[in-house]
Amino acid sequence: MDIKREAMAGTLESSDICVTVQPAAEGIRIDLNSTVENYYGDSIRETIGAVLQELGVRNALVSAVDHGALDCTIRARATTAVKRASREEPQK
């Protein structure tokens, strides 16, 4: 899947994660800001990385602001952000 434009999924509410995906020239970069960095930072980056891989994304800049989302939420938000970012035009 190619990242064609910037797209976002999620909110800044507690227990949610806001994931923004942007086009990038080469490779994957994940910037994470999380309230639970000390406990789940690595695990969140791993989950987002796994979603990108499953969707076949090779080049992307991902910024995520996490307020303690569960793993299933992180997967859902990352997946939706990638799918939105891979469309040519924003969906009406």
Place this chain on the structure above:
Amino acid sequence: MRKLCNSLKEAIEKSGLRDGMTISFHHHLRNGDYVLNMVLEEIAALGIKDLTVNASSLFDCHEPLLGHIENGVVTGLETDYMSSGIGGPISKGVLAKPVVFRSHGARPAQILDGTSHIDVAFVAAPASDPMGNCSGKYGPSACGSLGYAFADAMKADKVVVVTDDLMDYPLTDASITEDYVDYVVKVDAIGNPKGIVSGTTRMPKDPIALKIAELAAQAIDASGLLKDGFSFQTGAGGASLAVADYVKRIMLKRNIKGSFALGGITGYMVDMLEAGCFQAIQDVQCFDLQAVQSIREDPRHMEITAAQYASPKAKSSAASNLDVVVLGATEIDTNFNVNVHTDSNGCIIGGSGGHTDVAEEAKLTVIVAPLSRARMSIVVDKVLTVSTPGSSVDMLVTQYGIAVNPARPDLEAAMKAARLPVKDIRQLRDMAVALNGPAKPYARTSDRVVANVLARDGSLQDVIYQVK
């Protein structure tokens, strides 16, 4: 004899305040308090340094205190609670000497027995006469009870009353009386009424909080304590307040005539008094305008001092007569130790307040908490800070069930007999881990102690370390 000073500066000078002394404040003006900042600013201008501030609580409105720590005016802090705006920088190590944390009951106990000496006490009084007969019930900054200020006024070498409503002598319905007061100062405003008390206290709508509250009320009922003569304390926060609502419904339905409600008082407790659930309210601090009005107008609603509330050294206290208390927790461990001092990163965000006191004294101490908050498990193997020891805690109520302290097999049997969902606390911990996923263990990053948490008897109970 003239006690009335022309300025705060004059009062501070007359009090004889010098470098190295201890000054004290009470927190009934909560996050609207101007007095602590005002006094420290004058002290700084006078060039006095190296002071210890003993405040019953510190709120984010006291942020200028951090500047006075930086410039050396304040070098020691003793308190029962500090909100995160102060706790954050303290946790990062801005103060060289560790903060001394006490409970609301231990603070007056140690002031009254001389262990904790105060040189000059500053009493923020919403109304005072020129001789220092003062009250929290009147004036534009009315806050209700002045409970936490009594020990300071009784034992400090010098007592300065700061008011913004100077009344004619004598103020007949005074809380702290002139025989304790050295100086009186009139200022433009002692606080911002919006920060002092909230207008209304609202019942939470969060379905998890309501579920926990309903279960907690059922557990209280099942304990057998909910009968005529019942006494009760609950916090003003979400689930705690909702417990009161469910308890009220049970009391009205069964026509139970309780004895008293205790603690920091909300309008919700006043409603229960007026509905006939209780005969009296014992009030150490008012949380909202309805409570302030009630303590002013209803003789059944009495002001109590902090020592009378919960001092472990008092001959008896309201807390020692208490049946049931419902309290919160930022963490609780499998030994039922409760943390209300630090967040999951070890950063100071609160303090015991009266938690430790009433938990130890009440016949039944119920901790209400969700199983997890924003992916952090509330039930853990070991709390980062022991605020209230597990020996004082009887049960934990979460939305997934009730865990009873193994020291109370009688209580567990009563819960089971009432067919309530009883779980081992380790089961609750495992459920939280299953939901949140395994977390990396907490890694302390410094050996430097930023705060000592004292037990009710004054001994060292735990320490809080510096964080990055």
